Amino acid sequence: MKRQVLLISIFCFGCVIGQVSYSIPEEMTKGSLVGNIAQDLGLDLKRFKAGKARLYTGDSAQFIELNKERGVLLIKEKIDREALCRHTTPCALHFQITLENPLELFPVTVEITDINDNAPVFQKDERIFEISESAAVGSKFMLEKAIDPDIGKNGLQRYTLNPTDNFILKSHPQSDGSKKVEMILQKQLDREKQEHTSLILTAEDGGEPQMTGTMQIHVTVLDVNDNAPVFSQAIYKAAITENSEKGTLVIKVAASDADSGVNGNVTYVVGNSMDPVSKLFYITRNGDVILDGPIDYEREKIFHLDIEAIDQGGLSDSSKIIIDVSDVNDNSPSVNMISTSDSVPENSAVNTVIALMSVNDPDSENKGKVNCFINENSPFNIKFTSN
Structure with missing residues (x-):
């Protein structure tokens, strides 16, 4: 996705831009402090108030809000990292702080880190197998994978199977980071000795405290396959x-x-x-x-x-x-006005910023590249400030 922020200025660009980044855990309560944005940008509260500071998120959902009186960023809505980014890392919110008189733009990034707020879950509480007593030692039986939306060490780490009298468990890493789980027959089944057996499959994550999910496996021994x-x-x-x-x-x-x-x-x-x-x-x-x-x-x-x-x-x-x-190429570029001056004095100096806008096209590669133009005979110029 390509996102471009533009300045319209007279002939040339002269706006001061700073960059601030924060890192916060998901699930912080509404009203929690993200950071002192005024202090981190080196601005005093007078400039913040006089410049009518505001937060611009474009088309994105607004999880963060700006308190102009204190010059701080606060949690507006509780953030669920799994709902926001799934398994994409890093998971981050990108927005801008704008000021007027003069117009200034400050990009801000807030990375959302994972907490262990999800246990591994199996879709079903139990799985039933009907297995022939003639099944060869080494025969494999696919087991359902558990789902854990958390990432890294908080995500799904291992499986265990108990008891292991007739079966053992093997897992194989997959290209998407998950594990294929197989139940392997390690001892010949005998229907005359034991027609039914039950096992417990446990999925464990690596968080603190550790969380688990279980599924019961029922095996009925049949004849010949x-x-x-x-x-x-x-x-x-x-x-x-x-x-x-x-x-x-x-x-x-x-x-x-x-x-x-x-x-x-x-x-x-x-x-x-x-x-x-x-x-x-x-x-x-x-x-x-x-x-x-x-x-x-x-x-x-x-x-x-x-x-x-x-x-x-x-x-x-x-x-x-x-x-x-x-x-x-199924998305058209969109233009969003961030901030603009009400008027431009006739004696304004070259370099005066008069408007900030954001141009966005979510398509990939060349399909998402956007070129912006302004009338050739206009006394104004247009400049890219970020991509």
Whole structure:
């Protein structure tokens, strides 16, 4: 996204600009102090009041407010980092402080840091497997991943499985930073000795205090299913434009099962339906992955979709689809006035700033680059002050 701030001045630019940055944790209460902006900019309160200081956020939601009497920035609305930025880091708010007489512009950045305010959560409280007693040692069974919106050490760190009499747990790092979780059979099942068994899968984060989520796994031992499905690729890659219509075919996947009859029938599912990405795509019985909702390049440039292939005996395999979203030029530049002088004296000196405005086009690369022009025969000039 390209955002440009402009000054209109007579012939040349002469506005003093400072830059201030703050770092605050998410979930601060309304009215909490962010920083003493007047002091940090080296301005006294008289200048702040006489210059009619105000805060300009453009089209962004305003979470921060300016107290001109004290010259400080305060929390206007409680900030949820996960709702604001999801997994994007760093997560920051960008805005400007403007003063009049003379006109001045001061960019301000407030970084929002993560706190451990979310526990790992499984979509379901339990998972049921029906596994043949002939399943070979080493057979793998895909488990649902937990979701933790926190990032870094506050995010999901590890899984544990108990008891481990017949099964052990293995996790594999994924390209999007998550972990694929598999339950591996390490001891042959015997239906005559134990037809049913229960296990607890626990997801743990690394925050302080540590938070966890659990899911119960019930296993019923059946008779004979010798082969698990196998995807043709461990990772599929696809591309789609952001203006694609609902129902567009994204990619076709395939898994094979060496068993015959009903045991060789494979069903495809999108993994972890708690992830918002899973609401945008669905997969048919034939392995066609279909777009099922609107996508916007400016909000999400790449999707990581987990899929599973499951046979009638409960054996499964997993794969990942990486979907790149292509940008189209679907946004027009917008011009927003930040501040302007009521009048310009005829003896104003060259260099006098008379207006501040912001120009924004959220499209990417060349599609988001904006050129600004002013009448050639005008006694005014236009200057870029930041990008």
